[in-house]
Amino acid sequence: MEHRLPIGYTRKGEPLLKFTVDVLVIGWGKAGKTIAGRLAGEGRNVALVERSPQMYGGTCINIACVPTKDLIDSASKRDGRDPVPYFSSAVADRDTLIAKLNHANHAMLEGKALLFDGVASFTGPHTVTVSGGDDEIAVHAETIIINTGAHPATLSIPGADGPRVYDSTTIQHINPLPSRLVIVGGGFIGLEFAQMFARFGSQVTLLEAGETFAPALDADIAERVRNMLEGEGVTVVTGARATSFHDTGNQVDVVTSERTFTADAVLVAAGRLPATEDLHLEIAGVATDERDYITVDDQLRTNVDGVYAVGDVNGGPQFTYVSLDDNRVLWDTLHDGPRRRNDRVAVPTTTFLDPPLSQVGMTMRQARQSGLNVLVATKDVASIAAMPRPKIVGQTEGLIRVLANADDHTILGATLWCIDSQELVNLVSLAMRLGARYETLRDGIWTHPSSTEAFNEVLGTLTPLA
16 A cells, blocks of 8 residues: 555554544545645645555546547547557557656645555444555544546446456557457447547447437437448447357457347447445445435535545536536535535536537427427538638538527527537537527627637527427
8 A cells, every 4th residue: 555644554454553634535536636635725634545546636537538538539640550550559649648647646636635545445434444455544534525436337248257348448458459349338438439449440330229329419410420430430230239248269249139240349338337346335324326326415415424425426427527516516515605516507518529529408309398489500510601610620520509598598508519519518508507698609709710600600590499
């Protein structure tokens, strides 16, 4: 077990060395590391436990948002180069970047908080044992913040633990690049990896268990996204539920309800589950829901006084920026401030395809079901004269759709599938949070050439939703 301040350890089997801090944070994710630094900055004695040095900084910078987007960017730049060595080089570049971020995140807290490498397990409502190798210590804190995040879900089917079956973490270091890759799961993780590996040079088959491809999207947009992926060589199969994986020694057969697919590797993209296995929450009396996520109220309080849960482990939207906002909510909870989880509105999302697909608020299907008087504007990116940037960069795929309330002209939602949509959606989200009228975006003075000026044109075409 590694530590950054000399407090001593006890070998397992010997009497535990016990010490007390004001605040114990379990897990180095976005919310945890941020609140740990802030609380230490106001003079509290803070300890932070992380089970793996490879996870300093949390999931996002080490195995999720940042490294995968780095690989996606590399894949888009292959430009015909030999796939196998190019992929190896891209992975090496990814690792160099992530090592720097990992080190920088450790440096942010070094000397400010007690930092431990080890596995934390509750032994009581406010006491935790931290174990690392043959060493262990006991930590008592009146305030404990659980921030252990989530991990990829597995499938409970034969062969799921086979040597050619990967998850979204392990496949980032697959070696060599698979010639044939089957992806099980058509959610946003599956979509991103499908396009990425196709661009790296793999023959990709994407299996969706449901009968509908990308059901969270409006049907017309889902169809166009599917057509784009298929145009890049991805085979999309719906209604295909994997029932077993059979490793033959040099390949793997993916048996589904439809047929058998043969591949060099399988990526299981079946969602994520809370990382609570080693916490022994039942000993502390911390309640969980039917999916094993820690139950919290709108102030991130568990049912145990002084114990809080932030980030992915509490069952909220699994995004780094939501975890960061959990830090704000918890800060106010600890300082009698006003923030609550239930005051969040217009939280945006982006699926990092090329072009990226971003959403906030209602889809057109949801708008029809809302009972509101709705205006809608939809325009293909290629036909937006006021938006030359996509033509400049050579990416004119996609469309922009905005929904507005016909009665008060506020914005109800948007789907932005275009270059720079990960930035545009933030502007729409801000307008929604402020209750701005759609005319504010329509008549805005935006730089040129930019993607933002698309709003000048698109929002001038709003018509009643049929």
